[in-house]
Amino acid sequence: MLADLDWLEPVADFRVRLKAVRAAIADGTADEEQLYALALARLDLNQLGQLAGAVASYIANNPAPGPLARVRLGVIGSGTLGLVEPAIVASAPRHRVIATVIGGNYGSAMQDAIDPQSALRSAGLDLALIALDHRTLGLDRAQATGDAAAAAVDAAAAMLGAMVDGLAASAAGGVMVATIVPPVEPLFGSFDAVEAGSVAAQVAALNSRLAGWARDKRIVLVDIARVASWVGLDRWHDAGQWHSAKLPFDPDLIPLYADVVARTVAAIRGTTRKCLVLDLDNTLWGGVIGDDGVDGIALGQGSAKGEAFLAIQQMALGLRQRGIILAVCSKNDDDVARIPFRDHPDMPLKEEHIASFVANWGDKATNLRAIASALNIGLDSLVFLDDNPVERAQVRRELPMVAVPELPADPALYPRILLGAGYFEAVAFAQEDRDRADQYRANAERAAFAGTSDMAGYLASLDMVADFRPFDAVNRARIAQLINKSNQFNLTTRRYTEAQVAALEAEPTKLTMQVRLTDRFGDNGMISVIVVDRATWEIDTWLMSCRVLGRRMEEAVLAQIAGAARSAGATALTGRYIPSVKNKMVAQHYAKLGFELIEQGDSGETVWRLDLGSYVAPDLPMHIVDGS
Amino acid sequence: MTIDEIVAKIADVMVDVFDVDELDVTQATSADDVEEWDSLSHIRFIITLERLFKIKFLNEEIADLKNVGDLARVIQAKLPA
Numbered sequence: 001m002l003a004d005l006d007w008l009e010p011v012a013d014f015r016v017r018l019k020a021v022r023a024a025i026a027d028g029t030a031d032e033e034q035l036y037a038l039a040l041a042r043l044d045l046n047q048l049g050q051l052a053g054a055v056a057s058y059i060a061n062n063p064a065p066g067p068l069a070r071v072r073l074g075v076i077g078s079g080t081l082g083l084v085e086p087a088i089v090a091s092a093p094r095h096r097v098i099a100t101v102i103g104g105n106y107g108s109a110m111q112d113a114i115d116p117q118s119a120l121r122s123a124g125l126d127l128a129l130i131a132l133d134h135r136t137l138g139l140d141r142a143q144a145t146g147d148a149a150a151a152a153v154d155a156a157a158a159m160l161g162a163m164v165d166g167l168a169a170s171a172a173g174g175v176m177v178a179t180i181v182p183p184v185e186p187l188f189g190s191f192d193a194v195e196a197g198s199v200a201a202q203v204a205a206l207n208s209r210l211a212g213w214a215r216d217k218r219i220v221l222v223d224i225a226r227v228a229s230w231v232g233l234d235r236w237h238d239a240g241q242w243h244s245a246k247l248p249f250d251p252d253l254i255p256l257y258a259d260v261v262a263r264t265v266a267a268i269r270g271t272t273r274k275c276l277v278l279d280l281d282n283t284l285w286g287g288v289i290g291d292d293g294v295d296g297i298a299l300g301q302g303s304a305k306g307e308a309f310l311a312i313q314q315m316a317l318g319l320r321q322r323g324i325i326l327a328v329c330s331k332n333d334d335d336v337a338r339i340p341f342r343d344h345p346d347m348p349l350k351e352e353h354i355a356s357f358v359a360n361w362g363d364k365a366t367n368l369r370a371i372a373s374a375l376n377i378g379l380d381s382l383v384f385l386d387d388n389p390v391e392r393a394q395v396r397r398e399l400p401m402v403a404v405p406e407l408p409a410d411p412a413l414y415p416r417i418l419l420g421a422g423y424f425e426a427v428a429f430a431q432e433d434r435d436r437a438d439q440y441r442a443n444a445e446r447a448a449f450a451g452t453s454d455m456a457g458y459l460a461s462l463d464m465v466a467d468f469r470p471f472d473a474v475n476r477a478r479i480a481q482l483i484n485k486s487n488q489f490n491l492t493t494r495r496y497t498e499a500q501v502a503a504l505e506a507e508p509t510k511l512t513m514q515v516r517l518t519d520r521f522g523d524n525g526m527i528s529v530i531v532v533d534r535a536t537w538e539i540d541t542w543l544m545s546c547r548v549l550g551r552r553m554e555e556a557v558l559a560q561i562a563g564a565a566r567s568a569g570a571t572a573l574t575g576r577y578i579p580s581v582k583n584k585m586v587a588q589h590y591a592k593l594g595f596e597l598i599e600q601g602d603s604g605e606t607v608w609r610l611d612l613g614s615y616v617a618p619d620l621p622m623h624i625v626d627g628s
Numbered sequence: 629m630t631i632d633e634i635v636a637k638i639a640d641v642m643v644d645v646f647d648v649d650e651l652d653v654t655q656a657t658s659a660d661d662v663e664e665w666d667s668l669s670h671i672r673f674i675i676t677l678e679r680l681f682k683i684k685f686l687n688e689e690i691a692d693l694k695n696v697g698d699l700a701r702v703i704q705a706k707l708p709a
Binding site (some may be wrong): 584 | 679
């Protein structure tokens with residue numbers, strides 16, 4: 001099931017569609033959504049190769065980034081990776097990434113990684129992937145003693161570490177390392193797990209060290225060993241292919257491998273999905289609530305069907321706990337749809353877990369648009385789970401940017417398909433993620449509260465506290481996440497990796513700010529990230545969470561920047577707006593704040609100036625905590 | 629299945645594997661006749677054939693093939709009678 005990427009739709013007319021896209025690329029009318037749409041299909045190795053060619057010619061004809069993230073990924077590893085590389089290129093648009101993959105030379109992983117002049121390291125990489133095999137790392141022999149095994153693992157780790165450090169110097173966005181897949185063949189049998197000298201134990205020891213590196217942010221882990229265990233090592237390892245073509249695993253599994261790499265790249269670049277939208281009847285419970293009533297639907301212990309739906313709800317709760325927003329989109333009367341959430345004794349999902357609850361008789365595409373807009377997130381942040389193939393088809397047709405997994409007939413398999421598809425792949429887990437689902441919920445309550453009074457009175461009654469402080473290590477992961485995920489309220493859309501954010505913490509020529517906002521309804525978490533150049537007093541990065549629009553936070557942020565600039569003796573601030581596909585909402589941001597336009601580029605880029613001599617900080621309906 | 633029937637199926641696979649619009653495939657066709665037929669696409673070619681015919685080649689069976697006709701004969705021998 002996972003090996004064949006069963007969450008994707010099979011495609012009958014791939015060659016025809018590919019030809020159309022190739023023609024569009026040739027005459028300059030292709031767009032990235034067409035590449036995304038082609039990549040959404042369940043493609044075999046040949047089709048992936050063909051699509052990779054189309055992606056490469058698209059990039060050649062369209063060097064400027066469009067709506068999808070652009071990445072240049074270097075790949076080194078063991079054996080023949082020439083089939084894996086195009087598969088990654090072709091799988092990346094599925095995860096909203098347009099990738100160029102630069103492969104190393106065959107059998108030269110170490111030289112490619114540690115020589116600063118190597119073709120690979122000179123290729124302008126953003127990211128790198130190291131995909132080694134136990135055979136290349138010297139872990140293919142059992143060792144006679146525990147000490148000898150420890151030495152072999154140390155040597156393998158030293159080799160990998162040298163590659164990581166070398167590539168990190170040329171791939172500022174980070175180095176991904178694939179975990180080592182243990183071989184099938186046991187030496188002792190079960191005792192391999194006990195005896196440190198066994199190959200299995202050596203591989204396990206190295207993998208656990210890699211997890212430590214990932215925890216320390218030295219690398220990003222791509223847990224290929226886990227993926228191999230999904231499909232089974234007996235199937236993963238193809239000894240014949242290794243001996244004849246040095247293929248490190250069964251080439252039938254390359255589509256899965258490439259998708260896992262692509263989703264990890266997406267997680268690094270912040271293009272993974274944020275919200276799971278759930279249908280109700282026959283998706284969250286068995287039966288139809290409007291017909292069967294709260295006593296008639298299948299949910300809970302006691303029947304196989306009821307337990308399957310219970311497991312689906314528990315899966316949703318698990319995702320919510322790690323920061324995925326939950327929403328409901330159902331064809332039902334609203335009051336009927338809510339009955340199980342309120343009255344069913346075995347229902348773990350409650351209304352309070354659902355950030356946006358839409359139940360009516362309108363079409364689902366329209367309702368998904370309403371959900372995205374209520375939550376202030378893009379349609380490309382949504383995953384829609386619905387048992388009904390007709391609804392799935394309608395949503396795919398109307399809203400291709402919404403991810404809609406194909407589902408097997410048996411609901412017992414829904415969690416495996418949904419989670420195996422990797423829509424919510426993550427490379428970090430911050431406190432903010434844990435709190436996010438509650439924040440979206442509280443926001444809905446704030447909106448209701450807003451309707452009851454005038455704006456100024458409402459803002460004053462919120463008891464807002466805005467906390468400003470420079471970048472720090474504790475919040476580094478969250479800052480990097482915002483820098484890479486924020487699209488709409490983002491003046492320059494400059495992306496910085498976590499390593500670059502770390503460098504900014506200690507950079508005396510930059511003023512950095514992270515802003516948190518709390519109010520009477522709860523903690524909004526980090527809502528703004530600012531980087532200002534102290535020499536020119538130009539605002540390099542200004543992004544804000546759309547959750548706090550209309551709270552006069554823009555003015556509060558400007559007052560902080562202006563205050564810092566003034567005390568450093570500056571006479572003016574410069575602001576820059578670089579248009580992207582998604583940030584039109586802030587085109588007039590600086591005008592609204594009283595800046596004057598001083599420069600206008602052909603591409604729509606504008607430069608603005610604020611005279612600090614005449615600027616007066618406004619009275620704001622919040623308490624400011626200045627932690628600088 | 630006759631050799632000609634197998635060659636016809638191989639020809640369909642070759643269009644997809646080598647990503648060419650049209651290909652005149654006979655028993656005499658070899659890697660020299662198809663520009664896109666290199667060592668990597670050869671691997672894809674072989675595994676696509678294995679999938680299609682539901683067979684598994686041994687390395688030694690396909691190491692010394694000269695042309696599509698040779699390949700078709702190996703496949704024919706592996707198919708159930």
